[in-house]
Amino acid sequence: MTYKSCIAGLLLGTMLAGPTLAQDNMEKLSNMQKTDATFTFVDQDGDRAAALTNILEHINVPDGFEISLYAVVPDARSMSMAPQGTVLFAGTRKDKVWSIVDRDRNRVADEVKDFAPSVTFDIPNGPCFSPDGFLYIAERNRILVFPAAEFFFESPDIAVGAVVPQGELIPEEEESFNHSARVCDIGPDGKLYVSLGQPHNVQPVDKIALYDEIGIGGIIRMNTDGSEREVYTRGVRNSVGQDFNPATGELWWTDNQVDGMGDDIPPGELNRQTEAGQHFGFPWTNSRVEIVSESDAPRPEGVSFVEPQLELTAHAADLGMRFYHDSSYPEAYHGGIFWAQHGSWNRTEPVGARVMFTAIDPETGDAVGAEVFADGWLDEDTGEYRGRPMDIEFLPDGSMLVSDDFAGAIWRIAYVGMAAQ
């Protein structure tokens, strides 16, 4: 008996005997069978909620707005509100998707529990709904679909299918933990759009062609049954925020830029895509900063790189974004984009951890310019984070939800009107 097989034998024996064997319930669930999974509930009234409430006094919002704690949600990442507005789903970079319910509609969640505990999730960062109520969850290397999740989330056993089976989103040897937080959206064409971050700071030259073909460092789209997959967006480094402009159907997305070139370059990006297949420059350029020289790797033929709409504070980490298409905020915000800056991780002076806004020029359809909408999650005196905004979503009343995976919270920012003069 060889050394290796002996070890494997020991290992397998232990695991089969032990209680920790992670059963993959996918097959049972797709046959509508029951599992023994149970929910994990998150306490909404305890010490954690009190500690989070203490952060609020540090947060600045514009006059007429008010911020409050909406829910205690550990590791809360990308969010998607169900079409009927009854339940919010939030992904994580761990193994949970949370369902968040405000039953009495007092704008504070009263029940937070894990969604589909019978499913073994693997970095389920990105939930997104189709208008007819199918919930898609983009994981590290799989895409799942849960029909009518808004109505069936109350059961730990829930019908599930794989749009992209395990191991077929990207080649397994390209899997990583970093840059693997996927986001998804259903486009106006009914297709599923999924971002695929490339796993390096800058991909090695010998990976460029492979990644370009698969759409790693890009955004792919496919039919909701997984067919007709194609690369929709090329030349991305790691996008973790996207939304379609409801006025035009164009896809906009944020991108995170290269580390290790200094505190002030390259800029973060907000991008506007006007047609399929456009190339946004990476790894040759980040905005106007050259990254990989043409002598190291020739640029792809027949394409010109699309410049970003906005150059943003370097290393601030622009992540989740949403167009504002409700009405309860003042008119200046209508049709514009809100997005979350997660905050830098290795800049000498930390920057970010705030909510940003840009209006859209009605004539040209371009972004007008970035402004800070809400900040204070970064303690400027110590450089420590109180929280790190990650994504933006809206309640049916038009108020904003901000997920925060550092604090483990979802914040709500509502317009309450200006005090009488």
Place this chain on the structure above:
Amino acid sequence: MRLVTITLLGGLMLAGGTPVVAGDPAAGRKIANMCRTCHGVDGFAAIPIAPHIGGEPKEYLEAQLMAFKTGARQHEMMSVVAGGLSAQQIADVSAWYANHRVVATLPQGVSAEQAPAACVSCHGADGISVLLDAPNLAGEVNIYIDTQLKAFRSGKRQHDIMSAISADLSNEEIRALAEWYANVGLEILPAE
């Protein structure tokens, strides 16, 4: 019998491992400002993709940082950070994080005998390393351990023992091992 071999191997590696530079924890505390957004200033990680490093063996931390610096181990973020550190800074910051106590607690109703046999001789049943060349695994995010095992399996990360152990593991077995250690409670406390 074979487990004895592993222990011996571990011992050999300690004897012949990387040269250890004396580190100054106080100097390392200042360098840790570069680490804290992800790993916490006490080494209790603040983001899922980063491991807990407080209370790990200094030798292990130092060897990993040197591996990131030389390119022997690669990571999108750590290669950037370690590339800018001198050997002395690496020794100092390793000393700072090593200079913590760790307390690991098995979940209720679980006994140490149920721990995965292939892992315990180096990582302990509770995920506290018993060697200077092995990391603590207690309380790490399951996906972190899962990702590392898959990296060893694919050859992206290389180690005499880990490459062999992970070579024949299935995805389900890897996830089950990761769950064992992820479910251990971890506290990181200042050195006494």
